[in-house]
Amino acid sequence: MEVLPQDCIAHVLSRTSPQDACQAALISQSMKDVANSDSIWEAFLPPDYREIISRSTPPVSFESKKELFMKLTSPLLIDGGTKTISLDRTTGKKCYMLCARELDITWSDNSLYWSWKHLLQSRFAQVSELVMVCWLEISATINTRMLSANTYYGAFLVVKFANRAFGLDHLASEVLIQVGESKYEGSICLCHTKSPDRIRERSDGWMEIEIGYFHTEDADTGKEVKMRLREVKGVHLKGGLIVEGIECSCCAIMEDEIYEMKNADGTKKSRLTNPGLPWSQWQLLDSILPTGGFAHSFGLEAAIQTRMVCEPEDLKIYVVHLLENTGSLLLPFVYSAFQSPNLQTWYKVDKILNATLTNEVGRKASIAQGSALMRTAASVFTEIPSLKVMRQTSLGTGVVNFHHAPIFGMICGLLGFDSGTTQRAYMFVTLRDIISAATRLNVIGPLGAAVLQHQVAAIAEDLSNKWMDRPLDEACQTSPLLDTVQGCHGYLFSRLFCS
Incomplete structure (x- = not known):
């Protein structure tokens, strides 16, 4: 140098x-x-x-x-003391905070409901304390031009809970983030013990309530971001909430947040690797995880009604062909998302898969299962905030369809699975769900289903090895007849499954 x-x-x-x-x-x-x-x-x-x-x-x-730069890493009062701006020490991204006077607080001009006061612990001249009200609604807007471009932001309501606080946790409060046409809605209980992962104590002594996340685009593309928290359904009184403002701070969900070191052979080693990893693997494969897989039969119900599958031996042939088709068509998408578990790769792989799936029944089933898996994983695996950020910034945007295979691979990558385990797990989930569907369709009994699963396991391993680690351009259908049969599911007069 x-x-x-x-x-x-x-x-x-x-x-x-x-x-x-x-x-x-x-x-x-x-x-x-x-x-x-x-x-x-x-x-x-x-x-x-x-x-x-x-x-x-x-x-x-x-x-x-x-x-x-170093001075700007600490909050700087601007615009007459109504806002603060600071720079993230690591990335240099801008973080803004709007004081309580800049927020739209319903009935805040009435001293019977809200009290304006000065607190020594606050950086602003005034904060607002909720005296007593039944209609709690706090909102604010900020233009993305004020923030750093192409950055993920989290919006947080900065508050304190007075000793006299009451009624705030009787009903969950609604939260909303809206950027243009994209909108995220959720709920949160205003109690630290009931929502410990979404209500956190800050280094300055205040508490921050997570409203949601959003993504800014190019600097030339300015959009209004609406942030809101409200609880208006209950008729009970509530009070004791001290509001300092709403803060928009950057949150990095880049690849170096997930991976921080490499193994001796040069492969990525996840910092999430820990003795608890097998438990996450088992939970992801557990049938109790509410991902909606048991609502789909992979076309088996249509195959039974068209007399393609009549006996257990027919079922075994159907299962093997389904696994072959899963390996050839979907494992490349699982593998690609696993390799780069970030937002850009997910969007790209999801878009290609949406164009690849040829029948509407299979496409809708993939989207339904993927949406359920993403929602569940974001709630369960809270040690990976990237999952919740990616889900919230993608809902309602129309740029991603939430197909199951890419989401499964991305989650496994974020959890620290290895490539082989990830792809075998996807094959196992497919085998588990199709045999469960066969049991409920009375093609085979529970004991026979267990025997069949064990018999097919060796074949599934061979198929996994055959189609493992393939790029997207090698994805193909090996059993187009299965695709045709599944597409007929919507024409069945009576049906138990969604697909």
């Missing part, structure tokens, strides 16, 4: 991160001089940093761009 020109080193460091630049400054004195230069740290500042500091209260003084 020492022999490289300083402008070359500066150009390289400006493409990294503030953390990398600080680490580079420890190498040598000459590297320190380059790493602390204004040209590098200006690249880490937001493009509109001059306009931001012109709005600060009081004015910001600095001698270098690095000093300015």
